[in-house]
Amino acid sequence: MTGARTKPHELRARRRRGQHGCWDQLIVAPLWVAYGANLGTMLRTCDAIGSCLAVPRTAHYRDALQLGDTLRGRRPCIHWVAPTKEGWLETQREAGRRIVAVELADGATPLTRLEPARRSTVLLLGHELLGVPDEVLATVDECVEIPMVGWGASLNVAVAGSLVAYRLAGLS
Numbered sequence: 001m002t003g004a005r006t007k008p009h010e011l012r013a014r015r016r017r018g019q020h021g022c023w024d025q026l027i028v029a030p031l032w033v034a035y036g037a038n039l040g041t042m043l044r045t046c047d048a049i050g051s052c053l054a055v056p057r058t059a060h061y062r063d064a065l066q067l068g069d070t071l072r073g074r075r076p077c078i079h080w081v082a083p084t085k086e087g088w089l090e091t092q093r094e095a096g097r098r099i100v101a102v103e104l105a106d107g108a109t110p111l112t113r114l115e116p117a118r119r120s121t122v123l124l125l126g127h128e129l130l131g132v133p134d135e136v137l138a139t140v141d142e143c144v145e146i147p148m149v150g151w152g153a154s155l156n157v158a159v160a161g162s163l164v165a166y167r168l169a170g171l172s
């Protein structure tokens with residue numbers, strides 16, 4: 001049985017106090033995601049699980065995140081990716097982070113078997129039509145696939161990214 005609906009201010013009081021700090025254990029990186037609505041959704045997911053968000057340092061991403069920011073200024077830490085995505089990814093690798101892609105690919109780990117991140121991890125999400133580029137996919141430490149039984153070829157990228165991010169954060 002459930003009780004009365006909890007008020008938003010009561011929910012907030014039970015959670016983290018103060019501004020998000022750079023947790024660094026999980027950086028969600030929708031580097032190829034194009035649609036503003038998907039970027040806004042990922043921003044909210046990052047806030048919910050306490051992770052950081054990494055996006056290219058371009059006007060498109062800045063504007064999309066500003067528009068999709070429903071967190072009234074208390075948004076998660078944003079890592080601006082520059083000058084190139086490839087160069088930024090190399091820096092993450094050199095810093096000892098694991099690179100995990102969310103993609104439908106041969107040899108991918110099914111979501112049901114994915115373990116929470118034990119060390120600092122970058123989570124890559126692909127473009128709405130083109131996915132994660134093949135040359136990047138070939139270099140990642142792990143690829144995660146969400147099993148599907150329906151007719152659709154794939155999930156919405158923000159849904160797929162959020163499911164995997166929750167799991168890596170150890171919250172589902």
Ligand SMILES: C[S@@+](CC[C@H](N)C(=O)[O-])C[C@H]1O[C@@H](n2cnc3c(N)ncnc32)[C@H](O)[C@@H]1O
Pocket residue numbers: 102103104124125126127128129130131132144145146147148153154155156157158160161
């Ligand atoms: C709509 S899908 C891209 C599909 C694209 N036509 C392709 O074949 O690569 C956009 C992104 O959502 C994510 N995605 C969607 N469904 C997924 C699933 N079932 N498992 C893992 N990733 C998924 C991946 O990051 C993918 O790059």
